[in-house]
Amino acid sequence: MTKDFSTALDQIRIISREAASWGRANRPDGRVDVAATKSSPTDVVTELDRGCEQRIREAISQHWPNDGFIGEESAPSPGTSGVVWIVDPIDGTVNFVYGVAGYAISIAAEYQGETVLGYVIDISTGAEYGALRGGGAWRWEGAEKRTLTGPPAVPIEQMLVATGFNYRQELREKQGQAVAKLLPHIRDIRRLGSAALDLVAMAEGRLDAYVEEGLKPWDLAAGELIAREAGLIVTGFDGKANERLTIVSHNSVARDFFDHIVRCGF
Ligand code: LIP
Numbered sequence: 001m002t003k004d005f006s007t008a009l010d011q012i013r014i015i016s017r018e019a020a021s022w023g024r025a026n027r028p029d030g031r032v033d034v035a036a037t038k039s040s041p042t043d044v045v046t047e048l049d050r051g052c053e054q055r056i057r058e059a060i061s062q063h064w065p066n067d068g069f070i071g072e073e074s075a076p077s078p079g080t081s082g083v084v085w086i087v088d089p090i091d092g093t094v095n096f097v098y099g100v101a102g103y104a105i106s107i108a109a110e111y112q113g114e115t116v117l118g119y120v121i122d123i124s125t126g127a128e129y130g131a132l133r134g135g136g137a138w139r140w141e142g143a144e145k146r147t148l149t150g151p152p153a154v155p156i157e158q159m160l161v162a163t164g165f166n167y168r169q170e171l172r173e174k175q176g177q178a179v180a181k182l183l184p185h186i187r188d189i190r191r192l193g194s195a196a197l198d199l200v201a202m203a204e205g206r207l208d209a210y211v212e213e214g215l216k217p218w219d220l221a222a223g224e225l226i227a228r229e230a231g232l233i234v235t236g237f238d239g240k241a242n243e244r245l246t247i248v249s250h251n252s253v254a255r256d257f258f259d260h261i262v263r264c265g266f
Contacts, residue, residue, distance in 0.1 A: 003083075005109060005117045005132055008064070012119050013128065013140075015059040016105045019052050020123045023090065023105075026051070032097045043167035044093055049073050052105065053089035060085050067109075072218045084110045088218035090123065092194030101125075106196035108221030118225035120196045129200040129226050137203050137229035148203040148230040153252040156260055159186045159208035162198040166214035174265070175213060181264040182211075195246075199223025202248045203230035209249040211261050220246060 026048055034044040053073045060069060068079025071087040078084075085107065090096050092103030101124055109117035116133040129148070131137035138145040161182065165175050183189060190207065192198050195215050201207045203226045224234050224241055233254035236245040245266060249257045 003111060003116070005111070006135070008109065009117055009119060009130055009132060011063055012107055012109075012117070013121075013130070015056055015063075016107060016119060016121050017126075017128075018059075019055045019089070020105055020121050020126065022055060023048055023052050023096075023123050027096070027099075031099065034097065038167075040167040040169060042094070044097060045073060046090075046093065046097060048096070049090045049093055053087060056087055056089060056105070056107070060087075070217060072216065082112050086110060086115075086218050086221040088196065088216075091196040091219055092192075095193045096123070100193065102192045102194045102197050104194055104196045104200075106218060106222040108225060110221070115221050115225045118222035118229075120200050120222050120226065122197060129203065131203075131222075131226040131229035133225060133229070135229065137226045139200075139204060148200075148226070149205070150203055150227070150230045150232045151205040151208045151250055153250045154208050156253060156257060157185060157187070159249075159253075159257075160188055160190060161186050162190045162192055162201065162207045162210045162212075164191060164193065164195060164198070164212045164214075168214075171214065178261075178265040182261070185260065195219040196223045199227045199248065202232055203227045209247070209253075209257055211245070211247045211266060213243075213245050213266060215241075215243055215246050 032046045035047045036045050050073050053071045066081040068084035070076045088106040091106045096103040105121050107119045118131045120129045128140040137148040198210045202210050227248050233251045234241045234248050
């Protein structure tokens with residue numbers, strides 16, 4: 001049975017814009033206090049992360065009471081409808097804490113195990129990105145929707161490549177060594193600090209490739225669909241982007257770039 005998620009996407013926009021507005025209004029000047037740490041002393045969470053997720057979760061529960069929920073900051077619930085919402089309330093938390101640009105709300109819906117809806121809003125700028133499975137990817141500009149088609153095909157040595165690093169110290173040396181091996185062979189590296197914003201930047205063509213290890217489902221799900229629906233290849237080992245490895249690139253260079261990433265030791 002196919003379900004139409006376009007109406008759900010309209011509602012998710014309303015819910016997310018309200019939560020983003022709440023996050024902006026409640027972010028104090030200067031650095032945001034850290035409420036707790038998770039996988040390492042630098043893997044931080046703030047009360048605003050928690051509050052933003054609670055607002056989103058309550059709104060989703062009101063609109064779709066039988067749907068499941070997986071959020072970065074609260075316990076999962078399976079639901080009974082076959083739809084599961086996957087939410088990162090503030091992706092780019094360290095940027096948010098420091099007041100560095102680049103933090104977003106990322107929301108995806110999975111239906112019967114497939115991501116069918118993806119939505120990302122840049123909290124500080126209000127820029128909104130969305131995709132429906134099989135329906136394309138776009139950026140809203142006022143009442144208009146601008147279709148996203150990714151970057152042009154460029155050779156690896158001309159690529160502007162985004163990446164990120166795990167919070168766990170024991171993984172960072174290996175990741176740093178892999179990036180050090182990659183760097184001489186590409187145009188340059190960008191480390192934006194939010195996987196969701198890396199992925200929508202790929203869909204919008206502001207990057208040529210993206211590679212990262214250690215992404216959680218809430219970092220990845222929405223932006224992955226937006227990048228795929230923009231026509232990009234999103235992959236990893238065994239052909240699937242996941243926590244082990246996520247690689248996004250133009251389809252004409254996907255194989256060569258994947259091989260290069262493996263040779264660099266990711
Ligand atoms: C972040 C990711 C980013 C990664 C950071 C962190 P968070 O998620 O979006 O790509 O490099 O280490 O995991 O923790 O801000 O939700």
